[in-house]
Amino acid sequence: MITTVAEIAAYEGQTVTLRGWVYNASGKGKLLFLQIRDGSGIIQAVCNKVELGDELFESLKRLGQESSLEITGKVSADSRSKLGFELHVSGAHIVGTSEGYPITPKDHGPNFLYDHRHLWFRSKRPHAILHVRHLIIQAIRNYFDSRGFLLLDSPIFTPNACEGTSTLFETEYFGQTAYLSQSGQLYQEAGATAFGKTYCFGPTFRAEKSDTRRHLNEFWMVEPEIAWIDLDGIMDMCEDFVVEVVAHVLKNGRQHLEELERDISVLERVQKPFPRISYDDACAMLEKLGHPVEPEDDFGSPHETELTKQFDRPIMVHRYPSIVKAFYMKADPENPARALGVDVLAPEGYGEIIGGGQREDSYDELVRKIHHHQLPMASFEWYLDLRRYGTVPHGGMGAGVERLVTWICGIHNVREAIPFPRTITRLTP
Ligand code: 4AD
């Protein structure tokens, strides 16, 4: 019977075959202990020279880390191991040998590990992080699919600069200039007027010029957009969404969080309501905390860190200065210098995980803003149609998957939150 480590409990007392790789080996004399990983888990395989015979025993003993093999043995309970079972080996077939595997149990520098990312994620820590990422993506899809949103994929090639012209990746497109999408939002606005509520979920690209622990040049974003909603409604959704995503990981990914030594209590406190703080109130708080913000300026990461330290759960900062926000944001009718936008900031200094808000729905105002931001009007004509033909109050948000993963896993750098990170200094592997 061929099975996997994850399913081993069902076979106690039986003889099974596992297909995997040698994760580690130890032993002495007539005993050899192989840690076998098969992608679903790790099991200790006990090899006894007397039972296996000299030839097989010696060839197993010579196997380097990450050699691949099919290994057969009897499953028995083992209370000392985390898995609770071990394999008493009766036979093995070596498939692929491996010598000099570069990632050994000793410490390696981060650059070395990222150079070997294609191998590195066979190890326990990236394994745990990428499992949490999978659960987060599952929770994201469940969230929108169970609430009547239509998945409407936005294009990757686009003529529009959605999030400012300073981070565009430009490419030649049959004689025209195209950009890699910085955000699928503008297309979701078209979707919301056609279907009521839609979302896109895909890779987005930003030519961020600096290499920070929070920035990638390629990252995944989920962007829901809803017709007939205001900023308060958007904040309600952001809060509900974050609570549900965290709860899904807590329910289904505890072993991965434990592997990462994540402080679970921090995640358990992620409950509604999240504090809602206006930008102006946040500035007053920061002033008192000794981290003043320049008038009408955006927050830097030290501001976000200091502010979030004051709370035990994510916070929502709304109504930032219009001048630091994107062209599409609707101005607050009560104070046009403020935009009806919101950033959700994660606790423990993780910073912004979501950006969103209410969109400018007036044709004239939008035209004025496109001019003001010096964006090429021609490429926004289609977008202006959404205001020409039955405009309505609407809004949405964008949640960065890797920022969520980084925070939920409690890891330091967003690079670890994606299988193959793309940063200013890294295109390989
Ligand atoms: O705040 P941003 O720029 O908002 C938008 O793109 C809107 N169009 C979204 C919308 O309303 N539909 O980006 C949204 C989120 C951020 O909060 C952050 O989580 C993530 O995307 N993000 C990045 N993640 C990793 N690396 C980067 N360089 C990121 N830039 C933004």
Ligand code: MG
């Ligand atoms: Mg933002």
